[in-house]
Amino acid sequence: xxxxxxxxxxxxxxxxxxxxxxxxxxxxxxxxxxxxxxxxxxxxxxxxxxxxxxxxxxxxxxxxxxxxxxxxxxxxxxxxxxxxxxxxxxxxxxxxxxxxxxxxxxxxxxxxxxxxxxxxxxxxxxxxxxxxxxxxxxxxxxxxxxxxxxxxxxxxxxxxxxxxxxxxxxxxxxxxxxxxxxxxxxxxxxxxxxxxxxxxxxxxxxxxxxxxxxxxxxxxxxxxxxxxxxxxxxxxxxxxxxxxxxxxxxxxxxxxxxxxxxxxxxxxxxxxxxxxxxxxxxxxxxxxxxxxxxxxxxxxxxxxxxxxxxxxxxxxxxxxxxxxxxxxxxxxxxxxxxxxxxxxxxxxxxxxxxxxxxxxxxxxxxxxxxxxxxxxxxxxxxxxxxxxxxxxxxxxx
Numbered sequence: 001x002x003x004x005x006x007x008x009x010x011x012x013x014x015x016x017x018x019x020x021x022x023x024x025x026x027x028x029x030x031x032x033x034x035x036x037x038x039x040x041x042x043x044x045x046x047x048x049x050x051x052x053x054x055x056x057x058x059x060x061x062x063x064x065x066x067x068x069x070x071x072x073x074x075x076x077x078x079x080x081x082x083x084x085x086x087x088x089x090x091x092x093x094x095x096x097x098x099x100x101x102x103x104x105x106x107x108x109x110x111x112x113x114x115x116x117x118x119x120x121x122x123x124x125x126x127x128x129x130x131x132x133x134x135x136x137x138x139x140x141x142x143x144x145x146x147x148x149x150x151x152x153x154x155x156x157x158x159x160x161x162x163x164x165x166x167x168x169x170x171x172x173x174x175x176x177x178x179x180x181x182x183x184x185x186x187x188x189x190x191x192x193x194x195x196x197x198x199x200x201x202x203x204x205x206x207x208x209x210x211x212x213x214x215x216x217x218x219x220x221x222x223x224x225x226x227x228x229x230x231x232x233x234x235x236x237x238x239x240x241x242x243x244x245x246x247x248x249x250x251x252x253x254x255x256x257x258x259x260x261x262x263x264x265x266x267x268x269x270x271x272x273x274x275x276x277x278x279x280x281x282x283x284x285x286x287x288x289x290x291x292x293x294x295x296x297x298x299x300x301x302x303x304x305x306x307x308x309x310x311x312x313x314x315x316x317x318x319x320x321x322x323x324x325x326x327x328x329x330x331x332x333x334x335x336x337x338x339x340x341x342x343x344x345x346x347x348x349x350x351x352x353x354x355x356x357x358x359x360x361x362x363x364x365x366x367x368x369x370x371x372x373x374x375x376x377x378x379x380x381x382x383x384x385x386x387x388x389x390x391x392x393x394x395x396x397x
Contacts, residue, residue, distance in 0.1 A: 004064035016057035033173030043133020055087030079165035081110035106150035145203035169221030194292035253304025295328035307339035
């Protein structure tokens with residue numbers, strides 16, 4: 001679907017909506033599809049295209065530009081080198097040979113490596129550097145590690161518009177140009193933050209601070225609808241990227257013969273009785289996006305696993321690796337589960353989470369089917385989590 005619509009006089013959305021895409025990077029589920037937003041700015045003297053689209057949607061971008069009667073493009077601004085935004089770049093440069101790519105030095109290197117763009121086509125721009133399109137002025141803001149090292153943002157001064165590429169975006173296919181259903185967009189944006197941005201939350205905080213003093217009427221990301229009420233997404237990001245956690249426990253688990261499930265069921269009830277919110281995930285059928293979202297706010301994770309050849313279940317290994325890679329702001333962690341004849345599960349799981357700056361609470365791992373002693377130990381763990389949350393000032397039970 002085309003996104004060729006006018007945002008303001010001489011400023012157009014020319015990207016594409018991908019309603020049918022269900023997987024990104026062969027890893028991230030896209031339950032609601034996505035979009036590849038590209039923006040055209042026609043100044044009185046020069047014309048700039050901000051980002052392109054995924055290679056699969058090149059024809060949509062080209063048709064949108066043709067329909068607008070665009071004969072020449074002076075600049076293609078590459079805010080980010082990842083192929084869902086740069087995939088059409090070579091095609092656009094072929095159609096508009098006078099165009100030059102504006103990007104950071106690191107982005108230049110990546111575009112040459114990933115897309116074989118010739119260096120003569122690329123002009124690097126410095127942080128806070130400004131170019132004029134005549135009656136419109138673009139300022140470039142380097143934003144390293146949001147979420148790649150070469151990222152930058154582009155600020156259109158006269159119209160107070162910030163083009164943020166992946167930053168502040170959402171994987172959401174919608175016919176709405178602007179955010180209309182805030183609840184739906186919040187959910188999609190939080191999933192996007194959790195899956196893609198969360199490992200870089202310290203850099204996110206830095207870059208949120210850098211744009212704090214900009215006058216903003218519109219935030220135009222390269223995925224999802226445009227924000228014409230910028231504080232909505234800015235406030236959400238400030239919350240997600242902060243150090244604040246909630247009185248929540250995330251329990252990713254799997255059970256082979258029912259023993260671990262009995263422990264999880266008992267433990268969930270024990271936590272609820274103590275006024276703690278629980279988010280439970282059966283790893284046999286996992287939406288990694290939902291698990292990632294649960295990690296955004298939670299204070300504690302408790303991993304539940306049976307023992308497979310003295311180690312954790314492979315699906316628990318996957319979930320543990322994911323948690324370590326996403327680096328959520330968890331404060332506590334523990335492990336519960338069972339074994340048949342021997343286990344090194346606790347040592348192996350705890351060794352897989354070096355990125356999590358958590359206090360490891362005493363695990364509860366039992367031989368065979370859990371009995372009275374196991375349930376008492378689970379009660380003790382629930383008590384400890386309650387007390388730890390209270391000590392941290394995050395208990396709302």
